[in-house]
Amino acid sequence: MTGLRSDELGLHVSVCLGDENLRPKPRLSVTDAIYNQQTVHDFQPQPVPAASIHALLYAAIQAPMVQSCEQYSFAIVQGRKALAELSDWSARSFSALEDQTLETPSPPGLGYLAADDRNIFFNASTLIIFYGSCASTLSLPDVWLAAGNLILAACGMGYGTRIVVEAIEALNSPEWRRRMKVPPHLFAVAPIIVGVAAGARSETSRKAPDIVSWST
Ligand SMILES: Cc1cc2nc3c(=O)[nH]c(=O)nc-3n(C[C@H](O)[C@H](O)[C@H](O)COP(=O)(O)O)c2cc1C
8 A cells, every 4th residue: 555554644544535645645643733733924935746735635525524425626826926916805805804894903813914915825835725615504614624634634744734714705706716717606715825834833822621511
């Protein structure tokens, strides 16, 4: 068997979808990936190679689905010009949306929402967009579960990621739908940038789990 062994992943893979060569070649166990995942604040400029993107998509679609007959849909953006344009467009449309919908300023910690003139993709050269089906909101949990898989698989392959919800409004605008040839039954749900992190990793901190009840 080429590629990944289940003991390398630390779990049993009972169902195989797709070509085994498309499976990510992880450098970390699942547990290591869970604890090492981090939101990247700056990316090196080189794009993620196509083979790695295919591996990431195949890892993403192994996630549990509400209805396994459905299909996941993705778009990839790698051109620097397109990403720069999408960044500008997104920052403008997200600010406008925020003005319309938020009665109070952005909560603390979301400082990235403040500036309009920055690269919302943090210099990354690869954007992967997860699409949901307009026909059913049930596609939303599927997309986010798959997005979690992709983030962990990317971590296992040595890549950093960042979810960029700021781009959703622009991606679902008629202009970007047209440019990206998105069929009418799909809408953008989860845009995630992927690449090699630039600079040192920052520590992720979390509050301890709040267990409100544990009945036995
Ligand atoms: C669902 C979700 C959406 C996010 N959207 C954005 C975004 O639009 N722009 C951005 O710069 N960061 C975004 N982030 C990153 C977070 O705001 C935050 O910077 C990051 O999660 C903090 O790092 P940590 O997860 O390592 O603690 C998003 C994170 C999540 C989980």
